[in-house]
Amino acid sequence: MTGAGRDAREWDTGGGDGEGSGGGAPPPGPGGPGGHRPPRIPVPRASVEDGGRPLPEPADAAPAPLVLSHDVLRALLGAWALAACSAAETEAVEEHLGDCGMCADEARRLREAVGLLRPPESLDLDPALRTRVLEGCLDRRPPRIPVPEWATPYDAETARLDALLQDFGDAEWHAPVRLRWFEGDEAASRRTTVAGVIAHLLSVDGLVATALGLADPLGDTPGEDAVGPAARTEAFWRASHHPATRAVRTPWREQSHHLVRTVSFTGSGSGRLAVSYGDFGLPLRDAMLDRAFECWVHAEDIAEAVSYPYKPPAPRHRHRMIDLAARMLPTALAARRQAGQASPLPSRHLVPAGEPGRSLRLEIEGSGGGHWLIPLDSPGAVGSADHEVAHVALDDVEFCRLAAGHVSPEEAAAGQLGDREAIRDVLFATAGLSRM
Numbered sequence: 001m002t003g004a005g006r007d008a009r010e011w012d013t014g015g016g017d018g019e020g021s022g023g024g025a026p027p028p029g030p031g032g033p034g035g036h037r038p039p040r041i042p043v044p045r046a047s048v049e050d051g052g053r054p055l056p057e058p059a060d061a062a063p064a065p066l067v068l069s070h071d072v073l074r075a076l077l078g079a080w081a082l083a084a085c086s087a088a089e090t091e092a093v094e095e096h097l098g099d100c101g102m103c104a105d106e107a108r109r110l111r112e113a114v115g116l117l118r119p120p121e122s123l124d125l126d127p128a129l130r131t132r133v134l135e136g137c138l139d140r141r142p143p144r145i146p147v148p149e150w151a152t153p154y155d156a157e158t159a160r161l162d163a164l165l166q167d168f169g170d171a172e173w174h175a176p177v178r179l180r181w182f183e184g185d186e187a188a189s190r191r192t193t194v195a196g197v198i199a200h201l202l203s204v205d206g207l208v209a210t211a212l213g214l215a216d217p218l219g220d221t222p223g224e225d226a227v228g229p230a231a232r233t234e235a236f237w238r239a240s241h242h243p244a245t246r247a248v249r250t251p252w253r254e255q256s257h258h259l260v261r262t263v264s265f266t267g268s269g270s271g272r273l274a275v276s277y278g279d280f281g282l283p284l285r286d287a288m289l290d291r292a293f294e295c296w297v298h299a300e301d302i303a304e305a306v307s308y309p310y311k312p313p314a315p316r317h318r319h320r321m322i323d324l325a326a327r328m329l330p331t332a333l334a335a336r337r338q339a340g341q342a343s344p345l346p347s348r349h350l351v352p353a354g355e356p357g358r359s360l361r362l363e364i365e366g367s368g369g370g371h372w373l374i375p376l377d378s379p380g381a382v383g384s385a386d387h388e389v390a391h392v393a394l395d396d397v398e399f400c401r402l403a404a405g406h407v408s409p410e411e412a413a414a415g416q417l418g419d420r421e422a423i424r425d426v427l428f429a430t431a432g433l434s435r436m
Contacts, residue, residue: 066092074103081110148268150285151260153292153317158256161299164310165249168194173246175305179298181405181434184341188405190436194305195244196237197298200436202252203236204229204294208287209255211275212262217251228278230436263288280331286324293321297404312397318368322396325403325433326362326372330379332429341428343421345377353380358389360418360426366396376422390418392426402427405434 066088068076073096079085080093097104147155177197179190192200206217207229218236237244263270263284271285282290296313303310312318336342351357357377364370373383393415394402401407409427416423 065095068092068096070096070100070103073100074106077103077107077110081107081114145264147260147264148271148285150268150271150320151263151288153313153320154256154288154295155260156317157292157295157299157313158253158260160313161295161302162249162253162256164299164303164308165194165198168246168306170246172306174243177301177305179301179436181436182408182431184339184432185428187408188436192237193243194302195246195248197302198248198252199236199240199244200233201295201298202248202255203232205252205255205259205291206232207277208259208275208284208291211273211284211287212259212266212270214255214258214262217255227276231278233436259288286327289320289324292317293324293400293404296321297400297406312368312400315367315396318366318396318400319370322364322368322370322399323372325399325430326374328433329362329374329426329429330376330381332432333374333376333425334379336425336429336432342425351375351377351381353378355381356384356387357381358422359383359385359387360390360392360422361385361388362426363391363393363415364396364399365393368396374426376425388418390416390420390422390426392416392423399430402430403433405431407431 068089073093076085076089076093080090085093093107097107173195174193177192177194179192179197179200181188202217210216218232218239271283273284274281275284275287277287292313300310313321333342337345357375359373359375362372362374364372373385373388375381375383376389394412398407398413402409402412409424409431412427414423414427
């Protein structure tokens with residue numbers, strides 16, 4: 001109580017009515033009659049924690065701004081562009097830039113040059129992050145109905161593309177996109193929009209949907225000619241009375257979810273189910289990988305159209321995509337040879353199915369790479385290191401872009417050794433795997 005009373009007396013000294021804390025007259029002295037009245041809020045005094053020492057003096061006012069000559073300020077522009085100036089120097093330089101047009105132009109050029117020193121960083125998360133998070137969650141609590149391992153690339157790539165589309169406005173949905181692929185030895189292309197690309201993915205994913213007994217996005221009667229990816233896409237585009245808009249995202253997204261959910265319920269054994277692409281077929285496990293690959297490729301097309309960075313898939317998913325292309329190459333080589341587009345096969349090189357024959361070693365570098373021996377003489381032949389006649393080395397992403405028809409065989413940055421004709425045939429066959 002003593003302390004409380006003392007505090008009350010200290011703070012209630014300027015009542016103006018002469019009562020004070022105890023109701024009597026103010027004490028003599030500076031606060032009494034003839035003296036100065038004490039402040040209503042007195043200056044703080046040194047505390048016990050301060051050891052009785054007086055409090056430090058108030059800090060001085062802000063320092064005066066630097067006054068530097070034009071030459072000195074111009075010499076500081078490089079450091080300013082790199083954000084290496086002190087606060088006072090930065091203030092002086094920026095004050096000067098408002099008055100000196102010559103220095104302002106040079107400062108702008110220096111800032112642009114600094115921007116070139118660092119590549120633009122993508123706002124997207126690492127494509128492998130989603131896989132790592134899911135693995136961590138599933139390790140702690142295994143799913144009751146797991147997604148088959150061969151369907152995870154499709155699940156991941158559709159989720160990444162959907163995230164890219166999430167914040168698109170009308171302008172982005174109608175941004176022009178050019179689809180690119182190879183037909184024979186010639187590059188082909190088709191102009192559409194971002195919404196048109198999603199409509200293309202929706203219609204071709206419908207091949208897998210119908211194989212699983214799900215609804216066909218083209219309807220009950222897509223037409224006898226609409227059996228292949230390109231024909232189905234053209235039919236879907238023609239059936240729309242107006243150009244595709246953002247509304248196409250919902251059916252594509254729902255179909256991708258239904259595909260993943262259905263293959264999860266049917267189990268890993270469904271991977272052998274045949275999916276027809278019209279002039280060829282693939283087992284379901286390979287068809288889902290093919291759709292994951294095309295989803296990534298067209299997501300890059302979309303990202304390029306709207307000037308947005310987009311990273312490749314996770315390395316292990318990339319490896320599976322490359323493995324699928326490598327397994328399809330012997331059949332693609334045979335088709336090119338039958339069409340007269342590849343070097344003829346001498347009779348002495350005819351190899352029975354299951355026997356080793358001439359082979360090309362395909363070395364794919366990078367985190368998604370590996371080594372494959374590609375049989376050159378027959379789709380049924382077996383690749384053999386003892387019969388290796390050529391060696392090709394490619395970066396993993398570069399190989400995928402070659403297989404997507406986004407890089408020509410002549411432009412592919414490949415390390416080549418051995419039979420030149422075999423190397424050319426394999427590179428062109430890889431580009432020939434692409435389609436609209």
